[in-house]
Amino acid sequence: MTGADLLLLALGAVAVGAGVLVVTTKHLVRAGLYLVVCLGVLAGDYLVLGAELVAWVQVLIYVGAVVVLLLFAVMLTRAPIGASDDLDRPGWPAALIGGGAGLGLTVLLVHAYRWSTVALPGAGTAERLGEQIFRSWVLPFEVLSVLLLSALVGAVVLSRPDIGRPGPAADGVASQDVVDADSGGRR
Amino acid sequence: MRPVIPYVTAALLFGLGVYGVLRRRNAVLVLMAVELMLNAVNLILVTADTTARSVLPHSGQVFALFVIVLAAAEIGVGLAIVLQLYRLRASVAVDEVPLTEPAGSPQTAGAPEPAAVGTTGRDAEAGR
Numbered sequence: 001m002t003g004a005d006l007l008l009l010a011l012g013a014v015a016v017g018a019g020v021l022v023v024t025t026k027h028l029v030r031a032g033l034y035l036v037v038c039l040g041v042l043a044g045d046y047l048v049l050g051a052e053l054v055a056w057v058q059v060l061i062y063v064g065a066v067v068v069l070l071l072f073a074v075m076l077t078r079a080p081i082g083a084s085d086d087l088d089r090p091g092w093p094a095a096l097i098g099g100g101a102g103l104g105l106t107v108l109l110v111h112a113y114r115w116s117t118v119a120l121p122g123a124g125t126a127e128r129l130g131e132q133i134f135r136s137w138v139l140p141f142e143v144l145s146v147l148l149l150s151a152l153v154g155a156v157v158l159s160r161p162d163i164g165r166p167g168p169a170a171d172g173v174a175s176q177d178v179v180d181a182d183s184g185g186r187r
Numbered sequence: 188m189r190p191v192i193p194y195v196t197a198a199l200l201f202g203l204g205v206y207g208v209l210r211r212r213n214a215v216l217v218l219m220a221v222e223l224m225l226n227a228v229n230l231i232l233v234t235a236d237t238t239a240r241s242v243l244p245h246s247g248q249v250f251a252l253f254v255i256v257l258a259a260a261e262i263g264v265g266l267a268i269v270l271q272l273y274r275l276r277a278s279v280a281v282d283e284v285p286l287t288e289p290a291g292s293p294q295t296a297g298a299p300e301p302a303a304v305g306t307t308g309r310d311a312e313a314g315r
Contacts, residue, residue, distance in 0.1 A: 004188045012196030019200050019223050023207030028215065035219050038200075042226050045193060051233045051248045054255075058229075061255055066222060066262050073215045073266045077273045087213050089282060094209035102202015109194040118238050120188050124248040133252070136243050144256050151260035155267040161274075 004120065007048050015041040026083040032071045039063050050123045193234040201227035214269045214279040218262065225258045 018038035025031050039062045046055035122128070133141055157163060200223055207220025229251045236247025273279050 002188070005192060008188070008192045008196075012192055015196055016199045016203070019203040022223060023203050023210065023216075023220055028213065031216055031219055035222065038223065039226060042230060045196070045230060046233050046251075049188075049193065049233050049237055051236065051251065054229070054233055054248050054251045057252060057255055061259055062222070062226070066259065069262055069266055070215060070219060070222075073218075073269055076270055077215060077279045079213075079215070086280070087216060088210055089212050091210050094206050097209055098202050098204075098206025100202075101205045102199050105198035105201060106195050109198055110191055113189075113191040113194060113238070115189060115191060117189055121237055121244075124236070124245045129245055129248055129252070132243060132245050132249050137249050137253075140253060144253060148256065148260050151264050155263045158264065158267040158271055161271075 004048055008045060011041050011045045011048065015045065026085070026087060028074050028079040028084065028087070029071065029081075032067055032074060035070070036063055036067050039067065050120050052123050053126045053129045054124065188237065190234050190238045193230055197227040197230040197234070200224075200230070212280045212282055214272065214281050215266075217281060218265050218269070221265075222258065222262070225254060225261075229254050 015038050018034045018041065021034040022031050022038060025034060039058065043055045043058040043063070046052075046058060204220045204222075204224030204227060207223060208217055211217050211220060232247040232251040232254065234247075236245060236251075239247070241247075269279055272284065276283070
């Protein structure tokens with residue numbers, strides 16, 4: 001056991017503990033905050049594994065943007081403050097399938113890697129990763145940019161009720177209806 | 188470095204994500220559990236970058252970056268759907284979503300019907 005092993009073990013334990021709390025807590029907002037802990041600890045894991053750029057992108061995008069979006073969604077859907085009792089469905093099938101998936105993957109990976117050691121490769125700095133992305137992975141990179149754009153447009157179309165509806169939405173009465181429904185929906 | 192430690196962490200996180208997706212009723216919590224699963228996959232990719240020797244260096248980390256971008260796109264569209272669901276039904280419980288369109292006209296999705304549904308939803312919540 002080297003220092004990196006101990007660090008990975010501690011960070012992994014914290015990540016799994018925070019993950020357990022994310023899927024079991026009765027407070028919606030606390031689930032988002034435990035998710036911050038889990039994602040931040042995973043960023044630490046990436047740092048130990050030598051993936052510097054991925055770690056900082058994880059902090060920026062996941063902890064910075066995705067969790068903020070999720071907390072906004074919690075607020076916009078009028079989540080109650082305090083514990084809610086109606087967050088869960090009956091748990092036996094979920095526990096069976098989730099536990100089966102987790103334990104099955106664990107057994108598979110432990111069987112594959114045992115207690116072997118590997119040397120850590122050089123750190124994945126922004127320079128090296130950028131060289132790889134813009135030399136070998138340019139096409140996926142560009143396709144991803146198109147996908148991001150289409151996801152953006154799709155999110156706008158989904159969240160605006162006055163566009164994308166077929167039928168008589170063009171004349172005055174229907175658009176008035178739509179405006180009513182919109183204000184009623186936002187309440 | 189013993190790669191089995193991050194691999195087992197990732198496997199357990201993936202199992203937790205699957206459990207959360209199947210267990211939770213609130214759609215926002217379902218999205219959080221999906222994030223757990225995506226992060227487990229990212230951890231697998233980054234760890235595999237250290238254990239597997241590939242022709243292109245750092246392929247695993249490049250793929251982890253791509254998965255992070257995909258997750259960002261997914262969360263944007265997913266939250267738009269969840270907010271639209273809340274606007275239509277005043278509830279984000281995933282097991283109350285009807286899988287088939289009701290027998291009425293499909294055009295009423297944006298017009299007065301949601302108000303009625305929202306009122307009954309709020310009444311049900313108040314009576315609960």
